Amino acid sequence: MIDNATPLLTVDDLHVRFATRQGLIHAVRGVGFTVGREKLGIVGESGSGKSMTGRAILRLVPPPGSVTARRIDFSGTDLLGASERDMRQIRGKRISMVMQDPKFSLNPVMTIGRQIAEAYRANSGAPKAQARRRALEMLAAVRIRDPERVYGAYPHELSGGMGQRAMIAMMLIRDPDLLIADEPTSALDVTVQMQVLAIIDDLVAQRGMGLIFISHDLNLVASFCDRVLIMYAGRIVETCRAADLHNAQHPYTRGLLESLPRIDRPATELAVLRRDASWSLDTAEPRP
Amino acid sequence: MSTAGATQPGLRAWLLASAPRSRWQARCGNAYLAWLKLSANPLAMAGLAIIVALLLVVIFAPLLAPGTPYGQNLLHRLEPPSAENWFGTDQLGRDIYTRVVHGAQLTLMIVVLVAILAAPTGLLIGTVAGYSGGIVDTVLMRITDVFLAFPRLVLALAFAAALGPGIENAVIAIALTSWPPYARVARAETLALRSSDFIAAARLQGASPARIVLRHIVPLCLSSVIIRVTLDMAGIILTAAGLGFLGLGAQPPLPEWGAMVAAGRDFILDNWWVATIPGIAIFIVSLGFNLLGDGLRDVLDPKQR
Amino acid sequence: MIDVTGLSVVFGQGAAAVHALRGIAFRVAEGESYGLVGESGSGKSTVLRVLSGLLMNWSGEVVIAGRPQVPRRSRAFHKLVQMVFQDPYGSLHPRHTVDRTLAEPVAIHRLGDVDRRIAVALTDVGLDLSFRFRYPHQLSGGQRQRVAIARALILEPRILLLDEPTSALDVSVQAEILNLLMRLRRERNLTFLLVSHNLAVVAHMCDRLSVMREGVIVEELTAATLRAQEPTHPYSRQLFRASTGYDRAAVDRLEAVA
Numbered sequence: 140m141i142d143n144a145t146p147l148l149t150v151d152d153l154h155v156r157f158a159t160r161q162g163l164i165h166a167v168r169g170v171g172f173t174v175g176r177e178k179l180g181i182v183g184e185s186g187s188g189k190s191m192t193g194r195a196i197l198r199l200v201p202p203p204g205s206v207t208a209r210r211i212d213f214s215g216t217d218l219l220g221a222s223e224r225d226m227r228q229i230r231g232k233r234i235s236m237v238m239q240d241p242k243f244s245l246n247p248v249m250t251i252g253r254q255i256a257e258a259y260r261a262n263s264g265a266p267k268a269q270a271r272r273r274a275l276e277m278l279a280a281v282r283i284r285d286p287e288r289v290y291g292a293y294p295h296e297l298s299g300g301m302g303q304r305a306m307i308a309m310m311l312i313r314d315p316d317l318l319i320a321d322e323p324t325s326a327l328d329v330t331v332q333m334q335v336l337a338i339i340d341d342l343v344a345q346r347g348m349g350l351i352f353i354s355h356d357l358n359l360v361a362s363f364c365d366r367v368l369i370m371y372a373g374r375i376v377e378t379c380r381a382a383d384l385h386n387a388q389h390p391y392t393r394g395l396l397e398s399l400p401r402i403d404r405p406a407t408e409l410a411v412l413r414r415d416a417s418w419s420l421d422t423a424e425p426r427p
Numbered sequence: 428m429s430t431a432g433a434t435q436p437g438l439r440a441w442l443l444a445s446a447p448r449s450r451w452q453a454r455c456g457n458a459y460l461a462w463l464k465l466s467a468n469p470l471a472m473a474g475l476a477i478i479v480a481l482l483l484v485v486i487f488a489p490l491l492a493p494g495t496p497y498g499q500n501l502l503h504r505l506e507p508p509s510a511e512n513w514f515g516t517d518q519l520g521r522d523i524y525t526r527v528v529h530g531a532q533l534t535l536m537i538v539v540l541v542a543i544l545a546a547p548t549g550l551l552i553g554t555v556a557g558y559s560g561g562i563v564d565t566v567l568m569r570i571t572d573v574f575l576a577f578p579r580l581v582l583a584l585a586f587a588a589a590l591g592p593g594i595e596n597a598v599i600a601i602a603l604t605s606w607p608p609y610a611r612v613a614r615a616e617t618l619a620l621r622s623s624d625f626i627a628a629a630r631l632q633g634a635s636p637a638r639i640v641l642r643h644i645v646p647l648c649l650s651s652v653i654i655r656v657t658l659d660m661a662g663i664i665l666t667a668a669g670l671g672f673l674g675l676g677a678q679p680p681l682p683e684w685g686a687m688v689a690a691g692r693d694f695i696l697d698n699w700w701v702a703t704i705p706g707i708a709i710f711i712v713s714l715g716f717n718l719l720g721d722g723l724r725d726v727l728d729p730k731q732r
Numbered sequence: 733m734i735d736v737t738g739l740s741v742v743f744g745q746g747a748a749a750v751h752a753l754r755g756i757a758f759r760v761a762e763g764e765s766y767g768l769v770g771e772s773g774s775g776k777s778t779v780l781r782v783l784s785g786l787l788m789n790w791s792g793e794v795v796i797a798g799r800p801q802v803p804r805r806s807r808a809f810h811k812l813v814q815m816v817f818q819d820p821y822g823s824l825h826p827r828h829t830v831d832r833t834l835a836e837p838v839a840i841h842r843l844g845d846v847d848r849r850i851a852v853a854l855t856d857v858g859l860d861l862s863f864r865f866r867y868p869h870q871l872s873g874g875q876r877q878r879v880a881i882a883r884a885l886i887l888e889p890r891i892l893l894l895d896e897p898t899s900a901l902d903v904s905v906q907a908e909i910l911n912l913l914m915r916l917r918r919e920r921n922l923t924f925l926l927v928s929h930n931l932a933v934v935a936h937m938c939d940r941l942s943v944m945r946e947g948v949i950v951e952e953l954t955a956a957t958l959r960a961q962e963p964t965h966p967y968s969r970q971l972f973r974a975s976t977g978y979d980r981a982a983v984d985r986l987e988a989v990a
């Protein structure tokens with residue numbers, strides 16, 4: 140469902156800086172993009188700034204980080220200038236975030252059902268019974284076969300895939316318009332990954348949501364998303380449609396594509412990515 | 428910071444070089460970085476200053492207080508601080524300033540000896556127990572528990588009573604009661620480290636358990652134990668003072684600070700300086716060790732590496 | 733070179749017993765590169781722990797270089813078989829310089845000539861000699877993994893066990909490390925046993941591979957078979973399809989198999 144005509148989210152000239160004892164770290168440097176009711180992938184390696192971009196949209200960058208931008212606009216609401224109170228209304232309700240490892244993102248001392256119900260009741264004042272019903276509905280929507288059992292289970296009692304589905308249920312229960320997923324399947328086995336991605340795919344399509352999918356896995360993003368942004372050293376170096384990824388122009392993208400081992404390619408030496416200092420427009424020394 | 432160091436000439440560049448050329452250079456560089464971090468902490472520096480001052484007082488005691496700490500002068504007993512006796516005189520007319528200065532040696536000796544005896548013992552027992560597991564762990568830890576269960580002063584009293592009064596026996600008694608917490612700390616760290624990949628790699632090279640414990644695990648536990656020791660030093664001084672107070676540590680006429688406080692308590696209402704001055708000295712030195720220990724914790728914390 | 737028969741590992745007892753391995757059997761010829769692919773819980777890492785001697789509680793037969801092995805291994809064994817671990821941040825001692833890390837195995841086995849061996853080891857893995865006295869926290873992930881490989885190879889083993897050697901590395905660094913491993917294997921005629929959850933890496937690096945699931949080998953394939961046509965066992969096919977990227981239609985078929 141590609142609908143670029145009415146962007147949900149517009150980001151313009153986003154910068155995230157950290158002032159540390161070792162000096163200023165410029166994690167995100169002038170990133171700009173739009174997201175409509177589509178699946179947008181942001182791909183990069185560690186240090187590329189992709190996770191920080193996702194967090195900056197929700198103003199979840201921890202101190203000593205500082206976020207500046209020319210514009211962060213979500214369906215008419217200015218996210219950059221909004222107060223913390225306004226942001227609390229937006230997080231979870233209009234924009235949600237799913238993170239990598241349910242072991243760390245779910246509260247270990249509360250049952251799954253209670254956490255999901257609480258997510259529903261936060262700021263909405265819905266009665267407990269209704270919240271419980273909605274939570275069970277969401278658990279069923281993420282294709283958990285026994286919602287009642289999972290409702291009463293603790294996070295450590297669930298497998299990785301189940302935990303991540305519970306996390307998705309919790310994040311989608313308030314029917315947000317935009318979902319930011321930061322490496323949602325990286326901690327999962329490959330077959331489970333596919334199942335969880337299918338769930339995200341279906342839910343996003345059904346509800347007409349936008350999705351920002353952040354990952355280091357280029358192939359996965361290319362096969363799952365509609366459009367792809369490639370980030371390197373805090374900047375976007377390439378934007379294209381997922382289907383066109385294999386005709387990518389930027390040498391970094393091409394280098395990444397060529398350095399991946401593939402099942403269908405014979406086992407010759409892999410092309411090694413040669414970093415060019417001009418990609419980051421810095422005097423950073425190339426790292427081996 | 429490290430790139431800036433490379434362009435400055437001299438010792439600093441050598442220490443901060445990003446590609447050291449010898450083991451010695453790498454170690455010194457590491458130590459220098461730790462020092463930079465410590466020196467950025469004003470409270471830790473204050474603590475270090477106090478300890479350095481203590482060392483200087485100990486070394487230069489004869490110069491700083493040329494008189495004798497044992498010279499009695501009953502005509503001038505219990506005189507308040509004056510130009511002649513900076514801290515006044517005690518109940519036997521001895522100059523308190525001289526006694527405090529000479530007593531610093533005793534305090535430092537007690538603290539250093541206890542640290543040297545207790546810390547390696549605790550470290551060794553803890554790491555061996557943690558790495559071996561099984562029956563060795565159980566036996567060593569139950570022994571540790573026995574020592575830990577006694578209140579320190581009571582156990583020290585018992586040992587001192589058994590061994591006889593005197594400062595050497597006081598040191599032994601305090602050391603015997605100080606090592607259990609270090610063993611506990613070392614064991615906890617060892618248990619966490621035991622399943623690390625680098626320990627597995629060492630085992631896969633054929634390293635013996637002794638080699639692994641001594642060369643791989645102990646260096647990693649060392650910082651926790653050092654921090655514990657500096658923080659405990661205040662307690663050690665106070666325990667020694669307590670033993671001295673009860674007459675089981677340093678015997679008269681030694682100018683041990685705790686014994687001085689004990690002797691002065693009869694006069695505390697009218698002649699406050701006899702007990703209070705040595706008490707302040709104990710306080711300052713304990714504070715110094717505490718501040719330094721806190722500062723070291725920030726610097727040596729392995730989680731930040 | 734490696735001959736495993738009826739290998740079983742059980743953790744725990746009674747009702748809570750977990751059968752990590754159930755009668756595994758496979759053989760690796762000398763100079764061959766063999767892969768073990770599986771998801772979490774398949775037991776592939778357990779196989780490596782048994783073969784390396786880290787895990788001592790197993791039953792079955794393990795024959796390495798013609799000698800049947802007992803749980804407690806000899807020093808000579810460690811000179812023959814070495815291992816590279818997954819996490820480059822955890823496999824190097826944080827307080828030892830690169831020099832110390834590499835000198836240790838030489839000292840344990842009393843090989844002597846330490847300086848030359850260290851210099852050769854560093855050059856072999858493509859690290860400049862200026863890295864010799866650095867600490868691990870001054871190295872990048874790829875550099876640390878190179879040091880780990882240098883450490884494994886400094887004893888001149890014949891067999892290298894590799895536990896997900898590139899899973900914790902960035903994609904661009906992965907290619908370099910894989911190339912390095914391939915070159916070293918060619919130059920020294922090493923025997924590799926590579927464990928990974930990444931089918932593409934295993935297909936790239938290995939001649940033959942076994943697909944594992946829940947402690948059992950479900951299928952043994954050659955890399956050529958894997959590349960040319962789809963594997964035969966349903967689970968292998970599932971793994972294969974999931975590894976080639978997201979395909980909504982394929983996911984429904986996946987559910988049917990699981």
